Amino acid sequence: MPRYNPAVIEPKWQLHWEKNKTFRTPEMPSGDKVYILDMFPYPSGAGLHVGHPEGYTATDIQARYWRMRGKSVLHPMGYDAFGLPAEEYAIRTNTPPRVSTEQNIANFTRQLKMLGFSYDWDRCLATTDREYFRWTQWIFLLLFDTWFDLEQQKGRPISELPIPADVAAKGEDAVSLYRDKHRLAYQDEALVNWCPGLGTVLANEEVIDGKSERGNHPVQRMPLRQWMLRITAYGDRLISDLDGLDWTPGIKKLQADWIGRSTGAEVDFPIVTASEFSKWQSTRRGQPYPDSIPADVLRIYTTRPDTLYGATYMVIAPEHPVVKTITTPEQSAAVKQYCDNAAFKSDRDRTDGDKRKTGVFTGAFAINPVTGKPIPIWIADYVLIGYGTGAIMAVPAHDDRDFEFAKAFQLPIQCVVEPSKNDSDRETILAGGVCFTGDGLAINSGSLDGLGTEAAKAKIIDELTASGVAKQAINYKLRDWLFSRQRFWGEPFPILHELDAASKPTGIIRAVDTRELPVDLPQLEDYKPHGRPEPPLAKADDSWLYVTIDGKRYRRETNTMPQWAGSCWYYLRFIDPTNTSAIVDQAKEKAWMPVDLYIGGAEHAVLHLLYARFWHKVLFDRGYVSHAEPFHKLVNQGMILGEVEYTGFQTAGGQWVSTAQTEKGETGYVHSKTKETLNSISVADSDVTKSGDNFVLVSDPSIRIDSRAHKMSKARGNVVNPDAVVTEYGADSLRLYEMFMGPLEATKPWSTTGVNGVRNFLDRVWRLMIDTHTDGNALVDSIQDVEPTSEQNRVIHGTIMAVTRDIESLSFNTAIARMMEFVNFFTKETVRPRKGMEALILLLSPYAPHMAEEVWQALGNTESLAYQAWPIFDESLTKASEIEVPFQINGKLRTKLMVPADSTAEQLEQAARGHERLADWLDGKQIVKAIVVPGRMVNFVVK
RNA sequence: GCCAAAGUGGCGGAAUCGGCAGACGCGCUGGACUCAAAAUCCAGUGUCCUUAACAGACGUGUGGGUUCGAUUCCCACCUUUGGUACCA
Missing domain, CATH: 3.90.740.10 (Valyl/Leucyl/Isoleucyl-tRNA synthetase, editing domain)
Structure with a gap:
């Protein structure tokens, strides 16, 4: 194979991994375990955008690295598929939500596989799977069956709730109503956020500036009887348990402020x-x-x-x-x-x-x-x-x-x-x-x-x-969580309302027997919202809507759960996705939890993480999970913006206006003095130059030009499609580029020439080892079975050391830079020791797994490198015998000198005093003080 | 308004127990190879001054401070991005 050709290599290895189930996770870990989790995506009709692979690549690198370090790695993927967008898409295209959701999931899966992520696909799940939401409903019933004991600060079974004597005296129905008032899941007539545009009520968290977070429809306050979850009971624990977590102080503060104790x-x-x-x-x-x-x-x-x-x-x-x-x-x-x-x-x-x-x-x-x-x-x-x-x-x-x-x-x-x-x-x-x-x-x-x-x-x-x-x-600022929605595409509540002889609700409610779960969604002709607070499920056939148990008639609850429900516990189900008798097997849960590394967008810093932590604590109190907190280390990836654009402003007459004289008006930009509406004009790179701190027009330097990267959006037309990037550069290049752009947590602009740059690097790696003049993957002649020279060893071991350290601190951009330096060095070497080349391929494999597998095979290996031992370094080989030390006078660098690496302070000072270039500077001056840091620098303070 | 994060070459970024600012990549310039181009390889590339070299001055948002020495620590301010909205 003459040239590096990802279009051939990548599908080949994806097929290999899939056939051999290379990344199948054992049921139970053997030895140390790591649970590495992505925030699972919402499978929208638009497919993946380039923001998704950023976090996914970071976790994939971790997963692949820890496998090579001999740990049992759980690295799963799934879909958060209930919710409004799927339903609105379904209404728009006149397709049942389940059908369109399944199509979207298939497309997402294709794209994720195309990027070579090492998920255990056998564990893939969607929140819309009947076998999944069966257990979501089961957890709701657990919330329904739990009350919060303030004294013990703990959720306990409702059967243990003390019943006051005066209530008990009033009979069974009174006791039942008393219990209902104390459950973690309860109904309440409350002022709610009713959104006529969406036809549903919304949680406080979903209302921004009096408008719905989704769709930006106006929201009104009105009293409605709704399901609430008593998250406020856990307010104290949700704050205090943040202490033990490895999250950034910023996110912890965000959560604590939201709870607002x-x-x-x-x-x-x-x-x-x-x-x-x-x-x-x-x-x-x-x-x-x-x-x-x-x-x-x-x-x-x-x-x-x-x-x-x-x-x-x-x-x-x-x-x-x-x-x-x-x-x-x-x-x-x-x-x-x-x-x-x-x-x-x-x-x-x-x-x-x-x-x-x-x-x-x-x-x-x-x-x-x-x-x-x-x-x-x-x-x-x-x-x-x-x-x-x-x-x-x-x-x-x-x-x-x-x-x-x-x-x-x-x-x-x-x-x-x-x-x-x-x-x-x-x-x-x-x-x-x-x-x-x-x-x-x-x-x-x-x-x-x-x-x-x-x-x-x-x-x-x-x-x-x-x-x-x-x-x-x-x-607390935190309010109880309004948990019901008047929409079709969500989990039905497993709750029945008792009816009297006249089919009026008696106010008595009962849980659906857990053996009857899941309560599936009914078949509906018309599931569109109608702008009134009566949920669409009320239009279901009587056979679904009405239930008779022990001679009593019941009407099913017709609200559905909010989208957050399914994502509150999916990380548990990945541990044991096919269990039919429990949400998760207790021994497996104990062995795999908590999640060691959780990576996702900062937009979930409050809601998803707060809700999931709340559910987890209830499961913990009731003995179903073994840790109080689900996510040990949390990292928020930054947003990827579109390419940097230069924008200028012109009046309707085509006159340029400097950005210094513009301001944001109600509909667009206007002249700050005349208030005249201005057109934004995209300016080509070559027509712009830098002047001071600003960019200006080459043709007229008095005109300032705006230079910035914008959020990717369809409207702006700056969306980068991962499919296109893979087709042009390959998945390995996309992965490598997204990691090379900058720190994981930073907001960064996209650059197509940057992708080309890392592709260039992969080409260089290829040519470093593969003979491009022959057919087949023959190695270049310079790869030889010889011991590296001491200089080569310094590069090899120094690179292993730096890349290992960087991968553990999630500093992927600098790890890649170190590998580039390695390649720059060995490209010039005519003898390339095989050991060193093998080490590089193993270091590179978490980032560019397809190419690494291909070269690994060319190096004579028959097994996948997925479980090869990670290269080890000898720190003593990373050190040079001579180092260059800067000499300063009054803190200013004056000259440098090569000295033995182990020079003492005295030797350094002597060398500096005897240095001829310093002599001029010291002439006629008095050395007041000499500061010597062995191995680093010498500084003379002179008068 | 409040909270958080961040300001370093033409661009993305690197370097902080305080010790050679600008690693690595992009872009640009020049060279080799080629009939030519692409690709590749090699060299250079913060700004300014000096004919040029040697060298020198300046330089990490702004202004102060601490220090032999500050991108790094302290104080004040400016700008950008994100979050938030009368929570008593």
């Missing part, structure tokens, strides 16, 4: 007159803080109880239940108007724009429990009903939002925290003219005066707890 206090403000206050106080003193809110108080949550003396008014959310009871007749018209307005506002309107504070006075007053003074109660939409108690004490002096509100409505501002002496705004702050949110010393605060912020918090909580008015409290 805050500590503070709940405080009761009595809604009584000033004269009734002392009486109210005495009813509370010495009593435990009431669990349910008494009718005569407004309960608030605050993280700054130390500022209680500065609370000059209160604010409640428009949806707060006491609005109706406390509003005075004089204010009722204004209050009604404000609240109605707020209800009609979408979340977007509420948060949009300048966030100017709006509000209305209820006419009512509450007593500040520490000052005894009445303070007004206002309604404002900057207080959210869903967080804390839906009511706040407003401390305008020390909270930005309260301050703005107080300014807008001329409410009093009382400073109670003294800033430090050197705060430039100190006087203004003390006078209430500026808001101060930092820590300081308490003032105007009774017994708290003089205490620091932390001490004051502790003291006030102690005091108020003793008087029965407050207690320490914890709150």
Whole structure:
């Protein structure tokens, strides 16, 4: 075979691996195991884009490397195939979702195999497989069967839930309803995000700026009865267990912030007159803080109880239940108007724009429990009903939002925290003219005066707890997970609703027997959403919809699960994909878990990882898995952008406008002065030159040109198709290039000439070993069975050392650079020791496996190199006997000298003092100090 | 606004227990080979000054600081990208 021809080599080895099941994983690991996992893809109709192979190549290199290091490697792949896009594609093309999904999966599989990834394809699964979602439904039933024991901080079987005597006394149905209220999977009438455009409700996480994450449709708030998962119960553990994980601090922080744990206090403000206050106080003193809110108080949550003396008014959310009871007749018209307005506002309107504070006075007053003074109660939409108690004490002096509100409505501002002496705004702050949110010393605060912020918090909580008015409290931003969707293409809930004789729901629900799983999707003629919150599954035949058990009639739950459900546990199923009696065999789970390396896009940093960790903890509590956390090491690959483009701007008249004079308008770019709409013009590479920090037109250097890489998108037409790259350069080149572009985690622009560059490198490797003048894979004559020279050994062992170290730290770009240096060196050598050539091929094999196998075979081997031992290096052979050492004067490099590598500090200093080129610099100067680092440098400090 | 990451040649990037800035690749320039081209191989390639060489000055977003010595550490600021949105 004269030339390197990936089009022939690559299919040959893909077939070989597939036939010989080269990458089949043993059921149980022998010796050490590594579980290397990709975030499995959503099989869209567009096929793979070049972003997919980036992460997949990184994990494949790891998998191949650890196999060669003798570990048992689990490296599987599957498809996350339920969800909206498949369904919308199906509606558009009038194909049942299952059919189009299977076509897409087939195309993805073809593309993945074309890239030579060493997956154990026997373990491939899709979340839409009936045998898979059978177990997704099973886990839902486990959530349904679990309640969270706050004391033990643990999920336990619902049968162990203590039933209060008064509930038990009311009979079986009451007990049943009581249990339903405590399950991790429960139904709740809640204000939900209803999206008419998609015909479904969405989780908070799926709504961005009041629009749906998918499709960008507007979302409204409306009350609906929905399935919820009690993820908030696990809030503390989801934060604290991050500690033991090998994730970047950034991702950990993102998760912790999303959960948003805050500590503070709940405080009761009595809604009584000033004269009734002392009486109210005495009813509370010495009593435990009431669990349910008494009718005569407004309960608030605050993280700054130390500022209680500065609370000059209160604010409640428009949806707060006491609005109706406390509003005075004089204010009722204004209050009604404000609240109605707020209800009609979408979340977007509420948060949009300048966030100017709006509000209305209820006419009512509450007593500040520490000052005894009445303070007004206002309604404002900057207080959210869903967080804390839906009511706040407003401390305008020390909270930005309260301050703005107080300014807008001329409410009093009382400073109670003294800033430090050197705060430039100190006087203004003390006078209430500026808001101060930092820590300081308490003032105007009774017994708290003089205490620091932390001490004051502790003291006030102690005091108020003793008087029965407050207690320490914890709150989370995280809400329970809204788990049901009104769409067709998802897992049906394995839940039955009991019906009475008139076919009305009785409110009693029961789980489908686990032996009856899976509950398959019904056959439907029409599964399109119709814009009303009644799910499409309600249109199924009665034979699917209605079930009779023990003489009772039931109607099936018609909601489906969200797309996240299937991806919450797929990593477990890969361990034991064909098990028909359990989600995963316990011994296998124990042997393979946790996932040692998990690579995927940063877009899943919050949602998928949070949900999966939550499910995993429930499975852990219930004894089905052996570790508290599923993913030990997590790496987020960066995004791959399109090629760098130069863009200039022209007026409609064809006049160039420098980018310095443009700004983003509502629809496109406009002239920053005239606001004239501008056309963006793509400018050729050759018409652009660099001037200072900017690119400008060659023809007119006063015109600045925008130079940047953009996200790949169909609209921009800069999408790179992996199929085309493989056809032109080969899969090995694509893999190698994506690893050579830069650090895995960085965002990087694509460059076609860069792909050509690594292809060039592979050609050079080929010619280094294969005689291109003969047919067949004959080796070049320079490859000989001789011992390497010491210089050759330095290159060989140095390369093995560097490549090994880099592969373990995921620094693939520098590993490739080292192999290029190896090839540059040996291309010039007329004798190429066989041992060295073999080492290079083995080092290269995780990156360019097809070519490596082919050359390995040419080197006389008959077995695949997939399980060949990784080359070992002798560190003593990597060191040169002589090294070049820089000599500096006052930290500036003046000359260099070759010295024996083991020179001592004294020898180095002597060599430097005797060096003729330094003599000129030292002439007439005095050496104040000599700094000598053996093996590195010499520096003279002179005067 | 807040949070996170990042700013190094014409381009992608390399080098940080502080010790020769620019590895490797792309691009570009020149040479060899060729009738010619492609391919390949060899050499050069941060900027500036000097006729040129030797050499020198400057140089890692900006301004300060610590140090014999700073791309690396500290302070302030600017820019870019990503995330987030009144969570009391």
